[in-house]
Amino acid sequence: MKTLKTKTFGSKNLPTARRKSVAVSQESWIKTEHLLPGKDIPFMVQPAMDGMNLVDWAKNNRTVVDDLFLKHKALLFRNFHPKNVEDFQEFVKATSDGGFLEYKDRSTPRKDVGDKIYTSTIHPSDQTINPHNEGTYWVKWALKLYFCCMTASEQGGETPIADVGKVFKRLDADIQKQFLEKKMMLVRNYNDGFGLPWQEVYQTEDKKEVESYCRENLIEFEWKGGDRLRTRQIRPAVRKHPKTDELVWFNHAAFFHYTTLDDNISEALLAEFGEEGLPYNTYYGDGTPIEASVVEHIRQAYEQEKVMFLWQEGDILMLDNMSIAHAREPYVGDRLIATAMTEAFSGNVG
Ligand SMILES: [Fe+2]
Structure with a gap:
């Protein structure tokens, strides 16, 4: 000490x-x-x-x-x-x-x-929240x-953390290259009957406000009829840390990829909405699918860097949000x- x-x-x-x-x-x-x-x-x-x-x-x-x-x-x-x-x-x-x-x-x-x-994410206590950095798909992040x-839970409820500079280094060179060149795209569909409504996501009931928010934040949007909305945003997957110059894996590519959901949920959603209509999904920035094996490789890299302790x-x-990802373990109480x-x-x- x-x-x-x-x-x-x-x-x-x-x-x-x-x-x-x-x-x-x-x-x-x-x-x-x-x-x-x-x-x-x-x-x-x-x-x-x-x-x-x-x-x-x-x-x-x-x-x-x-x-x-x-x-x-x-x-x-x-x-x-x-x-x-x-x-x-x-x-x-x-x-x-x-x-x-x-x-x-x-x-x-x-x-x-x-x-x-804020409270940290409200999410069923028996489920895990996968590692991510906050706001990687915004134009301005913390x-x-x-x-x-x-309040510490009776059991579990850890907030695991992982160094995403090290996560990036763990990725195969060809996967690093793909994401460096192509970036990544997040596609979200709202108000199809699953997931958060856009009114909660954008904290407004006004479609015009959503549209101006999207324009200001470089999000493509498309009203699909009625209250239904689809958005697309392309962002770099790897960024240079402004203070250390380190390359960091700063994206939600694995987090929002549909294979991250439980098998039975992702199958049900695919059957109901089709890939285009999933509440959220990620692609390479050119719109091509990210292979399930690549997403698994990314998950493994996070897993190997994951550090966990009880609250x-x-x-x-206090986290350097660009260097350190966070997650949540299931809990009781x-x-x-x-x-x-x-x-x-x-x-x-x-
Ligand atoms: Fe978070």
């Missing part, structure tokens, strides 16, 4: 017994270490003394947080005991530049639990993604993980 010396956040917040040394050295202390043996992520930050206020510490030691974050990509702040959503929100503000991002163009339902603080465990209440996980996104970034699209 490494103990890191950092600037103090002001002695009024520190326990009396420590005041003298802090006043002399102007230093406060955090303890840092890798959470899991042999795993680079997440890197854990804990208080080295009782009564530390995480928000105050973060405000006064922003460069320490920035350096740790750049180096480790996934930081787990544990044992700081934030009391509520507001504490989480203040921590997010203290460690981010720029405002919070909203969840528009959703793929899953969520609830707001604070101002631009560089920082935060989770805070408000403790009060944990805050109540579970509430608040989430926030900050530092909007837009790379080249299309």
Whole structure:
């Protein structure tokens, strides 16, 4: 375990017994270490003394947080005991530049639990959510993604993470090349009787608003009659990280591919809607199908990089959203993980 010396956040917040040394050295202390043996992520930050206020510490030691974050990509702040959503929100503000991002163009339902603080995805508790980075198919996505465990489930409910720079390196060279050259396309169909309605995805009842959102966000759209809508968006599958220049596997190609659904569900959907009409599906950017074997190869790459740990209440996980994918394991009991996104970034699209 490494103990890191950092600037103090002001002695009024520190326990009396420590005041003298802090006043002399102007230093406060955090303890840092890798959470899991042999795993680079997440890197854990804990208080080295009782009564530390995480928000105050973060405000006064922003460069320490920035350096740790750049180096480790996934930081787990544990044992700081934030009391509520507001504490989480203040921590997010203290460690981010720029405002919070909203969840528009959703793929899953969520609830707001604070101002631009959301529950993590509402999805049946007995199912897995596959690894993905947030917003890869938007034109602007978050560089920082935060989770805070408000209620830990009785069993399971982990948020596995995976380094997508390493995922990309694990892919066969010809598959890397295909996606680098062709990019990828996401096709979605709405209001055919399955999946989220466009009204929830775009958070409006107004078709004109949907159309202008699509135009602004480089999404092709097509009204199919009645309330039914089809959209297509082509995006790079691999991006260069703006801070590290690393190539990262930053896309939902496997996540939204129809073979990712259970066999019986994908067969039923294919029979009902045909491939063209699936609620969502992915293709190479030129519209050709992505082979099931390629999708499986991608899934295996994520799987090999997957790192998993149990949540403790009060944990805050801060992720470099372009470098680290996240997922969700099935769980038993109540579970509430608040989430926030900050530092909007837009790379080249299309
Ligand atoms: Fe997510």
